[in-house]
Amino acid sequence: MSILGYLQKVGRALMVPVATLPAAAILMGVGYWIDPVGWGGDSALAAFFIKSGSAIIDNMSVLFAIGVAYGMSKDKDGAAALTGFVGFLVLTTLCSPAAVSMIQKIPLDQVPAAFGKINNQFVGILVGIISAELYNRFSSVELPKALSFFSGRRLVPILTSFLMILVAFILMYIWPVIFDGLVSFGEQIQKLGSVGAGVYAFFNRLLIPVGLHHALNSVFWFDVAGINDIPNFLGGAQSIAAGKATVGITGMYQAGFFPIMMFGLPGAALAIYHCARPENKAKVLGIMMAGAFAAFFTGITEPLEFSFMFVAPVLYVIHAVLTGISVFIAATMHWIAGFGFSAGLVDMVLSSRNPLAVSWYMLIPQGLVFFVIYYTVFRFTITKFNLMTPGRELSGAGEEGDGQDVNVATSNGKDIDAALMARQYIGAVGGSANLTGIDACITRLRLTVKDSSLVNESLAKRLGASGVIRLSKTSVQIIVGFAAEKIANAMRTTGDVPAAPANGNSAPAAAPAAKPQATPNASAAVKVSLVSPITGDVVALEDVPDEAFASKAVGDGVAVRPTGKTVVSPANGTVVKIFNTNHAFCLETDEGAEIVVHMGIDTVALNGQGFKRLVEEGATVKAGDPVLELDLDYLNANARSMISPVVVSNIDDFGGLAIAASGKVVAGESKLYDIKGK
Structure with missing residues (x-):
């Protein structure tokens, strides 16, 4: 599989945890709307909503570990999700400041600050991928009888735990280097003024897929390099009086995000919706509307960004470039507004009351321009390069998100119910009791059975199979057409199915019997x-x-x-x-x-x-x-x-x-x- 193909596989898997983010954005947005000043401090109801949403946002990294492990597993089994969770716990515990202090025998206050940021999206995705690969390779391993309880799926979390020890050992040495390098990089671009603000914004977006944008944020927002943009902006008049903030300057690393979060990304969402296939538009509309609302109202962009960053990386690079341009324009023109949570409508309204805000209203027309730019550029790029953004998959030819959509497949031009066909084919091969392994090639089911003589070939052909091949006593192949992979996926999740009677009458045919192949007609055109x-x-x-x-x-x-x-x-x-x-x-x-x-x-x-x-x-x-x-x-x-x-x-x-x-x-x-x- 190519690197792009593998990234698209990761992107599809990420849709599992990303689907929870709109709920978090809406909950937090409602809370901030109820209590725009105290953020839950002045309203128990607001605190209820904000804390409910932050429970998801604050644990996004572990959700990624679980969701990616599940989404990339070969059979979408819960054991894969458990493996991702176990791996994440082991790795983040071993790389926590307290554990590093104990393992490396150094005082806790001398532990590199990077380990305080080990709980991030990068680690979650890394653990999820490793866990899925281990699950796919070892979930069917059979151990000797004395250890048989730990065979198969039970073996994978054990192997993952041991492998995470090695991964943690490696991260103990390379993670501080990566984190400190980004901090140093941030300190250098600080000196470039408005150009540096644009460069910062570009890398802020570019690093989000791996969670390393926090290192840059700590430079520009949280006083690592003496900038302290967010606390100064929240302080307002007090920061001005104390000489810690400059009107027209403080907030330059934040203001240009408003046109992107509130307008640009919703424009991208509209383009993705318009580029979806007609049969998928209703499904895509729900996802894009929720993501666009979250971005506009609260500034939470992950639901939108993760919907295309892996399946169409070129779009994400374009998004990062446009973000940099927006922040550069706002910093150059001294259109300043800041945020305490993210660059959404709630923070823009709050920022308008801050004495550090300068011409903040100009960010709205700038945002409208960026809405048009995002829509135009995204739609052109998607159609020009045939990018597989959400909703552009061929029906029956691929997975979206959790890979569970097996209700309809296409087999040589005929629509079939894959779940029904799965039960019927299991019955035709002797029922669940005779079936021990399920795989698929591009046009055939590759099945492992206890006894191939129990396979009802005539029933399989009445179901639409064009051939049944008995390779050995335990190996059978059934030729079913392009729907082979869909039917195999459905067979893996189908419950216990009895063997069909010898005459096969209990399983009604779902497709006409295969017609004899045509003989060549020399006179035909x-x-x-x-x-x-x-x-x-x-x-x-x-x-x-x-x-x-x-x-x-x-x-x-x-x-x-x-x-x-x-x-x-x-x-x-x-x-x-x-x-x-x-x-x-x-x-x-x-x-x-x-x-x-x-x-x-x-x-x-x-x-x-x-x-x-x-x-x-x-x-x-x-x-x-x-x-x-x-x-x-x-x-x-x-x-x-x-x-x-x-x-x-x-x-x-x-x-x-x-x-x-x-x-x-x-x-x-x-x-x-x-x-x-x-």
């Missing part, structure tokens, strides 16, 4: 021609060392033994699916043909090693456009076979194939075969 997706040598489909392909259960076509490293699109169309291990992809051509390009045999077992994704799901491609890149030396050494089938999975909708290639072919140039119309 060519519907679409495919070029070879890879440079190499043509191999007849019957000679592919995989029964599912060789029997044409997956579809009709040919195969190529690759000698080149770049895999291209064989026709004009849309990449509707790229398997998460990047070893295969599905292309729907402009004419409706569904092409499966499967690089190698059993290469799913390599877990993505040797494959690099060059486009994302939903991309529109032309014949010859690069889709994947291969590490061919690694793959030839580690794959069972690199013979790569290129098949039409819905060939029954056409009039057959006319094979046009033999011998050597060149990627994107040599014709592979013609698909004929009926």
Whole structure:
């Protein structure tokens, strides 16, 4: 998996904890509105709301650890979330000031200040990722009988605890260096005046994904370098009288955030909503409206920022640049307002009463301009580069947030109920009692069973499967089409299902039986021609060392033994699916043909090693456009076979194939075969 692909996976996982942040923003906003001066000190009701919201905000780092571990786990099991929580507790406890003092045998007052900031988003995300990877790798490990109680999911929190000891040891040495480096950097840009204010704001936003913006904030807001912007602003007249604040200067590191929080990010939210697919707009509207309201009213921006910072990093960099420009403009023009909580409407109203505020009302027209800029730039960038912001995923082709949306999937153009299909296929393979392992490749369920003879092949085909392959007594593959991953996900969360009766009558068919594959019709017109997706040598489909392909259960076509490293699109169309291990992809051509390009045999077992994704799901491609890149030396050494089938999975909708290639072919140039119309 590419770095961008992995970041997008992290971003989807982050939507789990981020979904709690709008509630926190609304609760705190109501509290500040009730008691705008005392912030709960003068109103028990306001304190009730503020403390309820801050319970979420103050524990955001641990929510990230739990949510990322859960969201990135292979089966979305609660044990993964528990693992993230355990790992976070161990790491932050070992790196707390008291523990560092004890472990390193130094007085508590000599412990570096950086360890007081160890409880941050960076640590939460780091722990979540490590916990998820450990869970995915070790949650199915079986220990010897004497230790069997600690097998599987119970083993993972134990392993995580020990690994966090090592991570904590490393952080004890590198965390102070990172933190102190940012403080020194902040002290240098302080000397640049309004330009420095813009630079600070840029890095303030840029560092939020890893939680290190606190180090910069401590320089510019909390007197580490003698600036003390927020306390001075809150002090108002007293700070002026004491000579600790300067009208027109104090607040310059805060004022320019108001146009971004109150106007710019809501503009981005509107652009994301307008760019969502029609079927997803209702869902995206709720998320974006809540995030936009939180940003405008309270200045809490995490619900919006985390919705795109990982799935579309380029947008987040643009956001950081625009924030820097806004703060620079406000500091240069001496349009000054400050905040005690964040740059939302509540703080702007409160700031207007402060004697340090200068032309604060000019931040409103500046904000309106930035609303237009954000909307225009975000919408152009999303559509121009086909960024997968919330709501732009293809239906049935990916996950959003918690990965639990398995109600509807798409299989060769037919909508199916994946939850129902999951129960029916479990019944067809002998029920839950016979099923011991569930996996999926791009078009097939890869199942481990106790006894493959109990699999009801006729029932599976009546459910819509185009083939059932018994590889061994305990291994079965069922060809179900592009919905394989969706059905597999649903099977993992389905409760106990009994075996279907031998006649299979208890499980009504959810899809028509697969039609016989069409025989070639020499007189039919060519519907679409495919070029070879890879440079190499043509191999007849019957000679592919995989029964599912060789029997044409997956579809009709040919195969190529690759000698080149770049895999291209064989026709004009849309990449509707790229398997998460990047070893295969599905292309729907402009004419409706569904092409499966499967690089190698059993290469799913390599877990993505040797494959690099060059486009994302939903991309529109032309014949010859690069889709994947291969590490061919690694793959030839580690794959069972690199013979790569290129098949039409819905060939029954056409009039057959006319094979046009033999011998050597060149990627994107040599014709592979013609698909004929009926």
